[in-house]
Amino acid sequence: MRPSPEYIEHKFNAFNLLIFNGKLPLPPIKMSRARTFMGRLEYKREKTFLGKYRYSDFVIRISTFYDLPEEEIEDTLIHEMIHYHICFHQMQDTSAHGKLFRRMMNDINNSFGRHITISHKRSEQEMNQDTRTRSHFICIVWLNSGKVGIVIPTKTRIFNMWKIIPQFREVIRYKWVHSSDAFFNRFPRAMTPKFYIVEECLLEEHLKDAVELENTGHIIRPKK
Template structure:
């Protein structure tokens, strides 16, 4: 199988409550196709007078390989351990040091298969023509004050910044975010700026009615 942003959000929220007491900050999510990294966690540093704080967390996972849901979930939990350590300000002995391994062992006793490193040798590449592969698109739907309608397929990595720009744009009457697997969006570039495809009010209403709304 493969995963999408909705899957990632759902299981992050579930595991956050189940294993981390709901204390993890919600990161930006993105899905890529890395051959060498099944999961990643990144963040920015802010250096203060007495301490360095971490912020703007981003959690990514790779759809390059055809994995079971349990395997994807174990990779997600691996990255959530990293997030827990980073967000709490703990200092580990190494990137996968004593603290990480202790948390990993606790979760593995729950039935997970979290590893310090996972070899991709022998793993099957996902077949993108399979019905098991999810073509998922993050869509920004905008109606302007002059009555024009636009649909944009947005790069998830830039969605938060783009959402802030939309909120500040005076000519925007209303804007909403959706996810969809509609192949109509397959030939649209994943934008990083406020641009999209102009559509009729009828197409706009038809497409948004069939998509799943999400909130930032």
């Protein structure tokens, strides 16, 4: 399912009573189409003169990008509610998912039979749901480890990466291509050359319609 804001509000109220003793006021619930997170607590953070943090202006944001089982959406919401509980009560945790967070998460999982985790890793199935047509300028690199990697720079970094990638010692060979294959949607747009290792046969399969590129110094165009 893809949740509506009303659904999330309804669930928030239910979990607030069940798990958090009804102590959490309903924050604004906002939906997003983000692929990079399932849920997120947003807030303002200020340092007090005692060096502690003061949290305010909370918003819970839930992504509707992935079609997920209801239980996973509930776990995502409860995960954000744990963050909200900690910040709303101005408790100081050791890190973003520190000791406090983990203790509460484990207690809730045990008491309520939930499966909340620290990070929601997207499954292969979820990533394959991302079928939008996007334009990808991809640099394929053959590394001295025998592996093949790719990097997809942000638009503004293409020329820069074109220049610096050949200077990497571990790069034996490289090639720039353009592709609209949705497989590449899962890779974040890079500001720096960080190579994602990809199975060569999987890559080949998704590069069937790719066009090799050349760089004239001021334009990037299909290689002649």
